[in-house]
Each structure stands twice: as C-alpha cells, then as structure tokens.
Amino acid sequence: CMDVSIPDKFGKIQFIVEDCKDPLKITLQYDSSLIEENIQIVVHSTNYDNHINTFFFPGFIDTHIHASQYPNCGILGNDSTLLDWLNKYTFPTEAALSHLPYAEKVYDKVVSRTLANGTTTATYFTTIDLEASKIMAKTCVMHGQRALIGKVCMDSNSPDYYIETCKESVSSLVEFVDYIENELCEPLIQPIVTPRFAPSCSRNLMEKIGNLAKDKSLHIQTHLSENFNEINWVKELFPECESYTDVYNKYGLLNHRTILAHSIHLTAEEIDLIKLKQSGIAHCPISNTSLTSGECPIKQMYTDGIEKIGLGTDVSAGYSCSILESAKAAFSVSRHLAIKKENQDAKLSVNECLYLATMGGAKVLDMEKQIGSFEIGKSFDCQEIDLRSPTSTIDIFEWQVPTLSGTKPKITQLNKLEAFDINDVISKWFFNADDRNVVKVWVNGHNVKN
Numbered sequence: 035c036m037d038v039s040i041p042d043k044f045g046k047i048q049f050i051v052e053d054c055k056d057p058l059k060i061t062l063q064y065d066s067s068l069i070e071e072n073i074q075i076v077v078h079s080t081n082y083d084n085h086i087n088t089f090f091f092p093g094f095i096d097t098h099i100h101a102s103q104y105p106n107c108g109i110l111g112n113d114s115t116l117l118d119w120l121n122k123y124t125f126p127t128e129a130a131l132s133h134l135p136y137a138e139k140v141y142d143k144v145v146s147r148t149l150a151n152g153t154t155t156a157t158y159f160t161t162i163d164l165e166a167s168k169i170m171a172k173t174c175v176m177h178g179q180r181a182l183i184g185k186v187c188m189d190s191n192s193p194d195y196y197i198e199t200c201k202e203s204v205s206s207l208v209e210f211v212d213y214i215e216n217e218l219c220e221p222l223i224q225p226i227v228t229p230r231f232a233p234s235c236s237r238n239l240m241e242k243i244g245n246l247a248k249d250k251s252l253h254i255q256t257h258l259s260e261n262f263n264e265i266n267w268v269k270e271l272f273p274e275c276e277s278y279t280d281v282y283n284k285y286g287l288l289n290h291r292t293i294l295a296h297s298i299h300l301t302a303e304e305i306d307l308i309k310l311k312q313s314g315i316a317h318c319p320i321s322n323t324s325l326t327s328g329e330c331p332i333k334q335m336y337t338d339g340i341e342k343i344g345l346g347t348d349v350s351a352g353y354s355c356s357i358l359e360s361a362k363a364a365f366s367v368s369r370h371l372a373i374k375k376e377n378q379d380a381k382l383s384v385n386e387c388l389y390l391a392t393m394g395g396a397k398v399l400d401m402e403k404q405i406g407s408f409e410i411g412k413s414f415d416c417q418e419i420d421l422r423s424p425t426s427t428i429d430i431f432e433w434q435v436p437t438l439s440g441t442k443p444k445i446t447q448l449n450k451l452e453a454f455d456i457n458d459v460i461s462k463w464f465f466n467a468d469d470r471n472v473v474k475v476w477v478n479g480h481n482v483k484n
C-alpha cells in the first residue's frame with residue numbers, strides 16, 4: 035500500500051492499489067451499455083463507522099465556456115433567444131473587455147470560481163481582443179488551471195463596435211498562438227482556433243484559420259445548430275453548403291480536433307458527417323434550456339455512434355460556471371426528452387452524467403490518455419470532496435455503506451439504511467453538493483485550491 039496523504043506536488047497518479055483499504059478505489063459501473071468505461075472514486079477518509087467522509091474524484095472538464103461573459107451570469111432576460119441575446123447582452127459585454135484592467139478582474143474571477151467548483155480543465159472563449167486574451171492565458175497559468183484558450187474570430191454580420199477584418203482576425207490569432215507557444219511556454223495552456231460561429235465568419239476567414247489549425251495541429255471550437263433562427267440564417271448565408279455542419283466541413287474546420295458546442299437539431303446526414311470527421315460535442319444543457327434553444331438528445335447520439343461528448347457550462351447563456359450544475363441539468367434535460375418522446379431510453383443516469391463531466395470531456399479534447407480518470411500514467415487532476423461540509427445540505431453521517439469496509443455490513447437499528455451503497459453516496463453528492471464540498475483541487479499534481 036502507500037501513503038494516504040497527497041503531497042502537494044506529484045505529476046502522475048501512482049497511489050491507486052485495488053486491494054488497499056485506505057485509500058480504496060471504487061469503480062462505479064454504468065447502468066447502460068452505451069458507455070463502456072467506468073469512473074472511479076477514491077475514498078480518502080472514513081469515520082469510525084466506515085462512512086465516507088471524503089473522497090477523490092477526477093477533476094471536471096468544461097468543454098465550452100465563455101470566460102468573457104462571466105459578468106452576465108444570471109442575466110439574460112426572460113424572453114431572450116440566441117440571436118437577440120447575442121446583440122442585446124453578449125456583444126456589449128465582450129466588447130467591454132478591451133479595457134484591460136477590467137478584463138484582468140473578470141478573468142481572475144472566472145478562473146478562480148471554476149477551480150473552486152472542481153473544474154481542472156476548461157476550454158475557453160475570450161473575445162476578439164488580443165491583449166485581453168493574453169491576460170486570460172496568464173491568469174490560467176497563475177491559478178494553475180489546465181486550459182485551452184481561444185481568441186474569438188469574427189469578421190462578418192457583427193456590430194460595428196465588435197468586429198474585425200479578416201486580415202486583423204488572422205494576424206491577431208497568429209500572434210496569440212505565437213504568444214502561448216513561444217512566450218508563455220506553459221504545457222498546461224494551449225491555444226484553440228475559435229471561429230465564433232458560421233454567421234460571424236467569412237468563407238475566407240474560416241479557410242485561413244482552418245489552415246492554421248491544420249498546420250499547427252491546433253484544436254478548433256465553434257457553435258453548431260443551437261437555434262432554428264440561427265440554422266435558417268446559416269442556410270441563407272451559405273446556400274452552397276448542404277447543412278450547417280457542412281459549412282464547417284467545406285471551409286476546413288471539421289476534424290478530430292474540433293469541438294462543436296450545442297449541436298442540438300442535427301439531421302441524420304450531419305450526424306454521419308460528425309462521426310466521419312470524429313469531431314466532439316460540447317453538451318450545454320443549462321444554456322439550451324435558458325435560451326429555449328432545445329433539448330439535445332445525448333443518448334440518441336451515443337446510439338448513433340457519436341462517442342466524443344462532454345459537458346459545457348456555456349457561461350453566460352448558462353447561468354452557472356459549475357460543471358456539477360451542468361451535469362444535473364443534463365440529467366434533467368434527458369428526462370424531459372424521455373417524457374416528451376415517451377421513451378425511457380433517452381434518460382441519462384447519474385453515473386453517465388458524471389462520465390460526461392470527466393472522461394467524456396477528456397475524449398472531446400482528445401486528451402483521454404492524459405486526464406478524465408484515475409489511471410496510472412495520467413496526470414493527477416483531482417478534486418477532493420468532503421461530504422460533511424457543515425453548511426451544505428448533504429447529511430450522510432448516519433449512513434451505513436456496506437460495501438466500503440470490505441467486511442460484512444454492520445447491522446444498524448435502522449434496517450432501511452442497510453440498502454445504501456456507494457452509488458447512493460455518489461447520488462447524494464451529485465444532487466446535493468456545491469463548491470462548499472470541494473475542499474481541495476489539484477491540477478497536474480499541483481495543489482491549486484486549498
């Protein structure tokens with residue numbers, strides 16, 4: 035066995051031993067054949083009765099978040115839908131970040147709040163502003179978060195006060211990539227090519243930045259098929275393309291490093307194209323509900339053969355920067371689909387939602403060999419959960435967890451409690467916890483939150 039205490043600094047996970055009582059690795063089985071992998075928790079401490087006090091869980095992965103929109107969390111108007119929300123709330127908010135001292139404050143806040151909620155890796159959109167985007171990269175380094183950071187590219191159909199020319203967009207992207215790769219030189223931070231969405235980009239811009247992504251093997255992120263007005267607009271703007279997805283394909287942006295946010299209203303042909311190109315999907319359920327964009331059929335996507343699906347908070351169309359909140363929303367949205375379609379197969383289980391929040395995200399980022407679960411050789415990206423947080427609503431103290439001690443279940447006076455097992459503990463955590471229960475966070479073995 036090995037030391038239970040987690041030192042401040044160690045790059046690779048080595049502490050997992052299956053038969054070791056403390057720490058004890060527990061593998062959670064999915065109750066679905068669609069997702070084959072398991073997720074694990076590692077029990078860190080128990081009380082005298084062998085009830086779980088604290089456990090380690092893989093750090094959450096946010097595959098789609100607009101750092102620049104953080105000031106707008108919770109403000110989106112009662113009747114906003116995507117396109118009017120962008121004009122009324124989002125573009126003015128993003129434009130304001132060209133004032134660098136303000137950008138510094140906003141970015142510092144969003145990185146510390148996501149870390150506090152257990153997000154160890156995030157895929158960010160910033161704004162079109164190069165200098166502010168550099169500040170975001172520095173902020174992630176300072177806090178120790180693993181991040182893909184995208185300076186937003188947009189040269190079309192955008193307000194006068196928030197638009198670039200194609201040339202400006204490409205040159206500031208090139209400079210941003212160069213800054214991260216050659217000046218910042220921090221292996222945890224990668225640049226990501228970020229055409230906002232098809233309506234904000236000319237064909238020329240998409241082709242140019244697609245080529246840059248290809249030459250430098252960079253990831254690409256954008257939005258896809260979020261809202262019907264948006265889809266119709268894309269049809270008008272790109273009549274030469276067979277579908278919204280085909281726009282990205284035709285102009286060189288669709289490949290195995292592409293992250294497509296939303297992707298709610300896809301046709302069978304679009305699904306096939308995404309499968310063929312092995313692109314990933316960032317499911318953003320809070321945002322999709324808040325802007326009444328739609329209910330993304332995640333279980334159906336798995337059935338259709340799309341394997342790379344993760345979760346995105348989509349701050350600030352999503353009101354919360356917590357991936358745990360997004361995971362709960364994914365659970366709820368899948369149940370609404372099940373009700374509407376009268377099909378129980380649409381439902382995501384708690385463990386499946388936690389998979390999306392961790393390994394699913396790692397696959398979307400093509401980082402499943404590095405992060406997303408506890409495996410020897412992977413980086414130690416981890417959150418320590420304490421179920422006892424005095425101010426939280428979790429009250430798990432009196433529970434018997436028969437599988438934990440490795441010995442026979444203790445007989446308790448309250449017979450019904452004997453039925454609880456590790457999945458119930460996880461479920462209790464999933465539905466009742468918040469950042470108060472995240473007591474420590476590590477990224478790449480470094481303790482980044484105490």
Ligand code: GUN
Pocket residue numbers: 100116120124230231257260321348351
């Ligand atoms: N589509 C284009 N831009 C955005 C954005 O900022 N948020 C969301 N949710 N969708 C978009």
Ligand code: FE
Pocket residue numbers: 098100257295348
């Ligand atoms: Fe978004």
